[in-house]
Amino acid sequence: MPLRKIADIKFPTCHANFRLLAFERDRIGAQFAEAHTETALALILGDIHSVPPIVRIHSQCITGDVFHSLRCDCHDQLHLALNRIVEEGVGVLIYEQQEGRGIGLLEKLRAYELQEQGFDTVDANLHLGHEVDLRDYALPTEILRFLTVRSVRLLTNNPDKMNALHAADIAIVERISADVPQNSHSASYLSAKRERLGHLSGQEPFQLQHVADTVFAAAK
Ligand SMILES: Nc1nc2c(ncn2[C@@H]2O[C@H](COP(=O)(O)OP(=O)(O)OP(=O)(O)O)[C@@H](O)[C@H]2O)c(=O)[nH]1
Numbered sequence: 001m002p003l004r005k006i007a008d009i010k011f012p013t014c015h016a017n018f019r020l021l022a023f024e025r026d027r028i029g030a031q032f033a034e035a036h037t038e039t040a041l042a043l044i045l046g047d048i049h050s051v052p053p054i055v056r057i058h059s060q061c062i063t064g065d066v067f068h069s070l071r072c073d074c075h076d077q078l079h080l081a082l083n084r085i086v087e088e089g090v091g092v093l094i095y096e097q098q099e100g101r102g103i104g105l106l107e108k109l110r111a112y113e114l115q116e117q118g119f120d121t122v123d124a125n126l127h128l129g130h131e132v133d134l135r136d137y138a139l140p141t142e143i144l145r146f147l148t149v150r151s152v153r154l155l156t157n158n159p160d161k162m163n164a165l166h167a168a169d170i171a172i173v174e175r176i177s178a179d180v181p182q183n184s185h186s187a188s189y190l191s192a193k194r195e196r197l198g199h200l201s202g203q204e205p206f207q208l209q210h211v212a213d214t215v216f217a218a219a220k
């Protein structure tokens with residue numbers, strides 16, 4: 001499905017004066033009852049072709065991003081990414097709207113209810129009849145290709161994002177850790193991401209072998 005650029009504006013924020021591009025794309029897939037349009041924003045700073053830019057693909061989390069929920073790390077990660085991009089002066093933050101790992105806000109809140117009964121973040125999704133993680137990163141990778149960004153310093157702990165860029169032939173010259181301090185509300189959520197979803201932690205170096213292992217493990 002072709003990518004459509006909808007807007008290209010100056011975007012002054014308290015962090016920096018970004019350029020903001022908005023994109024949409026029609027999406028059809030077996031897991032969707034009907035075709036729908038997905039959208040994403042790209043906040044761009046500096047000359048992104050002069051060096052491999054810092055890239056953050058951030059999945060929407062209204063509870064975290066807007067209300068600074070302590071149940072997850074999203075708010076702090078969003079600001080970590082913005083701060084790193086501003087420090088370096090060159091970067092792209094892609095904000096994509098697969099809220100709740102693709103199940104949507106209301107289903108995520110139902111999953112939170114289950115987590116209050118003892119389910120972890122993975123089992124709660126499964127109990128509600130959803131896949132563990134419905135996201136794919138086709139739209140973000142298409143945006144990077146649209147921007148002719150062919151090599152990046154990717155800020156993430158999620159091997160799925162690395163796999164998606166690798167598959168799209170976008171080189172990851174460095175993986176920057178997306179670790180942020182945990183708190184008593186987020187500790188079990190963060191450990192479930194590492195132990196059940198295979199997310200990296202700390203400064204664990206990015207290696208293509210790790211990506212290959214992950215693809216292999218997922219295929220088994
Ligand atoms: N279904 C579900 N989604 C959640 C839950 N907590 C956070 N999310 C969503 O998870 C997404 C963020 O994904 P994470 O797994 O935290 O991290 P990530 O983006 O995959 O990985 P990083 O790049 O390392 O941050 C956002 O869309 C959140 O809304 C939860 O308990 N259940």
Ligand SMILES: [Zn+2]
Nearest residue numbers: 061064072074
């Ligand atoms: Zn969150």
